Amino acid sequence: MADTTMTHTSQMETRPAGWRGIAADWASDQRAFKNVSWGKAMMWIFLLSDTFIFGCFLLSYMTARMSTRVPWPNPSEVFALRIGGSEIPLILIAIMTFVLISSSGTMAMAVNFGYRHDRRKTAILMLLTAALGATFVGMQAFEWTKLITEGVRPWGNPWGAAQFGSCFFMITGFHGTHVTIGVIFLIIVARKVWRGDFDIGRPGYFTSRRGRYENVEIMGLYWHFVDLVWVFIFAFFYLW
Amino acid sequence: MAEATANGLGQHALHATHAHDAAAVATTDTHQEHPIKLYLVVWAWLFILSTCSYLVDYFGIHGYLRWSLILIFMMLKAGLIVAVFMHMAWERLAMMYAIILPPILVLVFVTMMVFEADYTLLTRIAFFGPGP
Numbered sequence: 001m002a003d004t005t006m007t008h009t010s011q012m013e014t015r016p017a018g019w020r021g022i023a024a025d026w027a028s029d030q031r032a033f034k035n036v037s038w039g040k041a042m043m044w045i046f047l048l049s050d051t052f053i054f055g056c057f058l059l060s061y062m063t064a065r066m067s068t069r070v071p072w073p074n075p076s077e078v079f080a081l082r083i084g085g086s087e088i089p090l091i092l093i094a095i096m097t098f099v100l101i102s103s104s105g106t107m108a109m110a111v112n113f114g115y116r117h118d119r120r121k122t123a124i125l126m127l128l129t130a131a132l133g134a135t136f137v138g139m140q141a142f143e144w145t146k147l148i149t150e151g152v153r154p155w156g157n158p159w160g161a162a163q164f165g166s167c168f169f170m171i172t173g174f175h176g177t178h179v180t181i182g183v184i185f186l187i188i189v190a191r192k193v194w195r196g197d198f199d200i201g202r203p204g205y206f207t208s209r210r211g212r213y214e215n216v217e218i219m220g221l222y223w224h225f226v227d228l229v230w231v232f233i234f235a236f237f238y239l240w
Numbered sequence: 241m242a243e244a245t246a247n248g249l250g251q252h253a254l255h256a257t258h259a260h261d262a263a264a265v266a267t268t269d270t271h272q273e274h275p276i277k278l279y280l281v282v283w284a285w286l287f288i289l290s291t292c293s294y295l296v297d298y299f300g301i302h303g304y305l306r307w308s309l310i311l312i313f314m315m316l317k318a319g320l321i322v323a324v325f326m327h328m329a330w331e332r333l334a335m336m337y338a339i340i341l342p343p344i345l346v347l348v349f350v351t352m353m354v355f356e357a358d359y360t361l362l363t364r365i366a367f368f369g370p371g372p
Binding site (some may be wrong): 003017018023031033034035036041045048052053059063067069070076089100102104105107108109110112115217228231232238239240 | 322324349
């Protein structure tokens with residue numbers, strides 16, 4: 001038997017709620033996440049560990065920025081773009097933020113249509129999400145190119161504290177890698193949706209487990225997490 | 241037994257009838273069906289909040305007002321994404337606490353590194369003198 005039985009909490013009024021519910025759900029030899037499948041629970045736990053990775057990156061950035069005697073380069077000026085003869089601060093980063101938020105919106109709707117078993121709409125929305133993600137990575141590549149030509153290196157830059165470059169390349173590079181991996185997986189899952197794998201419960205190539213529309217939601221969890229990390233990077237690295 | 245538990249939920253009965261292997265598919269399919277409008281509203285709010293945090297920089301607000309505004313907009317956006325887009329608001333408390341509490345403990349690490357960074361800065365100033 002592949003999956004352990006799930007307790008459907010909505011029909012079990014006997015299960016206590018609140019603090020008592022936490023203790024009762026975690027206690028004794030039983031599954032802790034009553035109505036969450038193993039796939040979804042494992043994705044959440046992976047995302048939790050990824051949170052710590054990004055947390056450590058942002059922490060090391062904070063420590064570097066707080067402990068340097070040299071003034072930190074002003075991100076508002078560093079990431080400004082000259083459009084129509086005037087410098088607009090942070091404009092590229094703002095557009096990237098809107099692109100990523102839009103991709104999160106289309107992903108949420110793809111999950112919704114997935115549960116309604118609307119193959120066409122789910123696949124199209126997922127491909128749209130992937131396209132927006134690829135646009136984001138493209139804009140990030142443009143930003144990297146611009147900064148590198150202006151002389152930013154991991155060991156120094158023309159404007160101030162030397163640690164700026166290493167923090168920038170490490171944090172945005174790792175995030176961009178996450179987006180790229182997400183785009184690849186979005187295309188793979190979209191193909192499966194399009195082919196109808198989740199309607200017939202076709203076994204996966206690697207796992208040999210039956211696919212279901214919940215896979216779209218698990219994919220969505222990863223994608224929303226990428227957006228979530230960007231919210232923190234945007235606030236702490238670009239705006240602070 | 242597994243089938244009985246799964247089909248007991250009304251919303252599962254519908255697709256269990258046309259799924260090829262009803263037991264295997266329905267057992268672990270936890271439904272999250274909400275109106276599309278909800279996602280569009282949240283999407284709109286994320287746009288508004290992002291615009292607000294961008295305007296903080298555009299208008300050049302500085303000092304504590306800047307930092308608190310950035311943090312407020314950041315937390316609101318993160319909350320909306322986790323609660324609605326990632327469906328955390330509809331999970332049981334045991335799940336919410338298992339995922340949301342551990343990252344909050346990172347704040348302990350932050351406090352430690354704030355002290356460490358202050359100390360490093362102090363020794364750098366004592367050794368090299370104030371910044372260039």
